[in-house]
Amino acid sequence: MEGVDYLADERKKTEFDVEEMKIVWAGSRHTFEVSDRMAKLVANDPVFRKDDRVMLARKDLFKNTLRKATYAWKRINELRLSEEEASKLRSFVDEPAFTDLHWGMFVPAIKGQGTDEQQKKWLPLAYKMQIIGCYAQTELGHGSNVQGLETTATFDPQTDEFVIHSPTLTSSKWWPGGLGKVSTHGVVYARLILDGQEHGIHGFIVQLRSLEDHRPLPGITVADIGMKFGSGAYNTMDNGLLRFDHVRIPRDQMLMRVSQVTRDGKIVQSDVPRQLVYGTMVYVRQTIVQDASIALSRAVCIATRYSAVRRQFGSSNGGPETQVIDYKTQQSRLFPLLASAYAFRFVGEWLKWLYTDVTQRLQANDFSTLPEAHACTAGLKSLTTSVTADGIEESRKLCGGHGYLASSGLPELFAVYVPACTYEGDNTVLMLQVARFLMKTVSQLGSGKPPVGTISYMGRIEQLMQCRCAVKKAGDWLNPNAVLEAFEARAARMSVSCAQKLSKFSNPEEGFAELSADLVEAAVAHCQLIVVSKFFEKLQQDIPGKGVKRQLEVLCGVYSLHLLHKHQGDFLATSYITPKQASLANDQLRELYSQVRPNAIALVDAFNYTDHYLGSILGCYDGNVYPKLYEAAWRDPLNDSVIPDGYEQYIRPLLKQQLRVAKL
Numbered sequence: 001m002e003g004v005d006y007l008a009d010e011r012k013k014t015e016f017d018v019e020e021m022k023i024v025w026a027g028s029r030h031t032f033e034v035s036d037r038m039a040k041l042v043a044n045d046p047v048f049r050k051d052d053r054v055m056l057a058r059k060d061l062f063k064n065t066l067r068k069a070t071y072a073w074k075r076i077n078e079l080r081l082s083e084e085e086a087s088k089l090r091s092f093v094d095e096p097a098f099t100d101l102h103w104g105m106f107v108p109a110i111k112g113q114g115t116d117e118q119q120k121k122w123l124p125l126a127y128k129m130q131i132i133g134c135y136a137q138t139e140l141g142h143g144s145n146v147q148g149l150e151t152t153a154t155f156d157p158q159t160d161e162f163v164i165h166s167p168t169l170t171s172s173k174w175w176p177g178g179l180g181k182v183s184t185h186g187v188v189y190a191r192l193i194l195d196g197q198e199h200g201i202h203g204f205i206v207q208l209r210s211l212e213d214h215r216p217l218p219g220i221t222v223a224d225i226g227m228k229f230g231s232g233a234y235n236t237m238d239n240g241l242l243r244f245d246h247v248r249i250p251r252d253q254m255l256m257r258v259s260q261v262t263r264d265g266k267i268v269q270s271d272v273p274r275q276l277v278y279g280t281m282v283y284v285r286q287t288i289v290q291d292a293s294i295a296l297s298r299a300v301c302i303a304t305r306y307s308a309v310r311r312q313f314g315s316s317n318g319g320p321e322t323q324v325i326d327y328k329t330q331q332s333r334l335f336p337l338l339a340s341a342y343a344f345r346f347v348g349e350w351l352k353w354l355y356t357d358v359t360q361r362l363q364a365n366d367f368s369t370l371p372e373a374h375a376c377t378a379g380l381k382s383l384t385t386s387v388t389a390d391g392i393e394e395s396r397k398l399c400g401g402h403g404y405l406a407s408s409g410l411p412e413l414f415a416v417y418v419p420a421c422t423y424e425g426d427n428t429v430l431m432l433q434v435a436r437f438l439m440k441t442v443s444q445l446g447s448g449k450p451p452v453g454t455i456s457y458m459g460r461i462e463q464l465m466q467c468r469c470a471v472k473k474a475g476d477w478l479n480p481n482a483v484l485e486a487f488e489a490r491a492a493r494m495s496v497s498c499a500q501k502l503s504k505f506s507n508p509e510e511g512f513a514e515l516s517a518d519l520v521e522a523a524v525a526h527c528q529l530i531v532v533s534k535f536f537e538k539l540q541q542d543i544p545g546k547g548v549k550r551q552l553e554v555l556c557g558v559y560s561l562h563l564l565h566k567h568q569g570d571f572l573a574t575s576y577i578t579p580k581q582a583s584l585a586n587d588q589l590r591e592l593y594s595q596v597r598p599n600a601i602a603l604v605d606a607f608n609y610t611d612h613y614l615g616s617i618l619g620c621y622d623g624n625v626y627p628k629l630y631e632a633a634w635r636d637p638l639n640d641s642v643i644p645d646g647y648e649q650y651i652r653p654l655l656k657q658q659l660r661v662a663k664l
């Protein structure tokens with residue numbers, strides 16, 4: 001059976017050039033080649049084996065992660081990998097570790113919020129991993145409300161130092177990844193106090209552990225916060241707690257790009273906005289959007305391949321049963337997720353561009369696009385992680401009973417992914433930020449300042465409030481202008497409706513709180529519009545390869561029309577479409593599913609995932625699922641012996657007791 005491709009017939013049905021689609025998915029030929037090389041490097045190295053992860057107890061699991069992370073760093077240096085290659089390699093190791101926070105947050109925080117001198121001092125140490133850092137913001141009592149953090153940093157002019165202190169139990173830092181057992185340093189967020197006066201939240205570089213023996217420095221209490229959801233999963237990470245008892249650090253360890261504290265204890269604001277203290281979160285939210293397409297595509301790849309292998313019902317005259325992927329219900333659950341994975345890939349690509357653009361502008365003291373960048377990163381992080389977490393769970397259900405096995409890879413993928421809905425900003429809290437941005441935009445309409453970027457459609461508000469959908473037959477829904485106008489009109493009308501209701505409240509904050517559920521819906525509509533419009537923009541690019549663009553057009557149709565179908569209440573309630581037009585959209589959607597069907601396997605092959613990275617028997621490339629499931633069952637430690645441990649102690653006496661009862 002070895003070497004047989006059970007999905008070969010499926011692959012023969014493909015109507016497009018898969019190799020070219022791989023380049024589109026990766027973003028460029030260069031990125032594809034780097035990813036492919038790094039994925040294979042990891043897959044072929046036994047040190048990076050991960051199939052035993054869910055069986056390991058916490059201490060073994062954690063030590064194993066330390067071993068892998070250290071080995072990865074050794075390979076990165078031996079092979080002299082570039083930053084891009086190293087980051088790819090780490091992502092294919094596919095195990096949350098302290099290095100994620102070191103490279104993903106500690107280094108960016110210093111880069112974004114440190115002065116040139118601070119960067120010169122700290123970054124070389126961090127780049128060589130001579131210090132290991134974490135991002136210590138959240139506390140036991142406050143996460144979302146950053147202004148509510150309680151840790152204090154009080155300037156002592158006598159010694160030219162800050163005194164970092166945890167005044168209450170709820171001020172204990174709680175959650176930072178890498179903090180519990182590994183980090184030697186942290187960027188710690190605390191309330192700045194100068195001469196008895198508070199000056200808001202700022203970041204400070206604080207050494208936590210000795211570089212000699214790794215013991216916590218005097219005044220520091222640090223530990224892991226304990227087991228988290230699922231087996232394996234995020235338990236490879238040492239999320240930590242941290243308390244300070246009047247810990248002293250030199251004045252120059254406050255990150256001073258946004259505000260400086262002078263030798264005599266005065267605060268000087270530079271001309272950059274104070275929101276730049278939140279800059280690391282903007283950066284990470286943008287990377288999380290890119291990661292969403294990866295997590296979702298992994299789940300979809302598993303569910304699609306397995307749906308083509310799995311057969312149930314429909315056999316006549318002893319012929320084969322129906323592949324479950326041929327059931328329209330399966331398609332209507334699976335194909336929108338496949339289309340969403342592609343949609344998130346493209347919006348992630350665009351968001352990376354937006355982030356680079358805003359960073360360059362900030363360097364030139366142009367802060368005008370910062371509010372939009374904040375709204376886009378917050379909103380898209382919220383939208384894509386929510387859909388991805390739900391999509392992984394739906395993929396598990398699409399695999400029936402076998403999806404519940406750890407060897408399907410889906411339970412661990414869900415457990416490791418789902419906190420993305422919470423970390424880096426709770427998804428509801430972030431959508432409320434988008435809503436604030438929308439309400440501000442609506443209130444400024446007509447002020448002479450035309451809305452730009454993702455909000456420019458609001459500049460056509462009068463037209464969008466009045467227009468009616470022109471669709472007459474199902475095929476009209478393939479017209480990008482028809483779809484875009486529908487999403488724009490829905491988003492604009494929902495925002496305006498909220499703004500009108502808000503204007504009736506004498507206290508705007510009270511109104512905002514009262515209407516917050518409606519506001520979140522308006523923000524979701526706006527974010528979905530962004531994703532749809534970026535998909536259409538992608539289709540405007542030159543996309544080579546036989547049939548590739550055509551497939552992407554089909555997926556774009558699936559993405560937008562499934563949203564239109566799912567949220568038809570919004571489109572109907574805002575009176576843009578009629579019930580008949582909603583029904584035509586659904587007819588067109590069904591037709592598009594038929595076009596996806598023959599290409600489904602090739603569309604997931606284009607993700608170019610190795611079997612190692614997928615970590616799923618159900619999703620393996622050759623589709624040889626059943627023998628692999630059978631063999632994996634025998635590898636479970638419970639099957640090491642025929643008679644289980646505990647038989648003598650529990651089962652035997654129980655059976656004997658039943659026997660005695662039966663005899664009576």
Ligand SMILES: CCCCCCCCCC/C=C\CCCC(=O)SCCNC(=O)CCNC(=O)[C@H](O)C(C)(C)COP(=O)(O)OP(=O)(O)OC[C@H]1O[C@@H](n2cnc3c(N)ncnc32)[C@H](O)[C@@H]1OP(=O)(O)O
Binds near residue numbers: 146276433
């Ligand atoms: C290549 C390598 C890739 C590796 C990737 C690494 C990824 C690693 C992943 C690892 C996994 C997990 C890591 C998780 C880490 C964390 O979770 S860190 C902690 C994150 N915490 C949060 O996100 C907290 C969420 N809360 C907030 O962001 C804010 O407090 C909130 C947005 C809710 C604002 O609260 P308010 O009190 O209302 O706001 P103010 O502070 O008063 O500010 C109001 C004005 O500021 C604007 N604003 C807010 N945030 C930002 C921002 N980030 N950027 C720009 N502007 C911002 C806001 O719009 C207001 O503006 P206005 O006054 O209206 O004009």
Ligand SMILES: Cc1cc2nc3c(=O)[nH]c(=O)nc-3n(C[C@H](O)[C@H](O)[C@H](O)COP(=O)(O)OP(=O)(O)OC[C@H]3O[C@@H](n4cnc5c(N)ncnc54)[C@H](O)[C@@H]3O)c2cc1C
Binds near residue numbers: 138141425
């Ligand atoms: C796995 C993981 C890793 C993490 N890593 C880090 C890290 O490295 N560093 C770090 O500093 N932090 C980290 N965090 C913490 C994380 O950033 C916070 O948990 C997150 O920001 C949410 O804050 P919270 O826990 O205070 O939630 P809460 O704000 O308490 O949320 C509880 C509920 O209240 C709702 N809610 C809160 N405020 C509002 C509001 N204004 N309006 C309406 N509803 C509201 C929320 O929607 C939610 O339903 C991590 C968390 C997790 C789970």
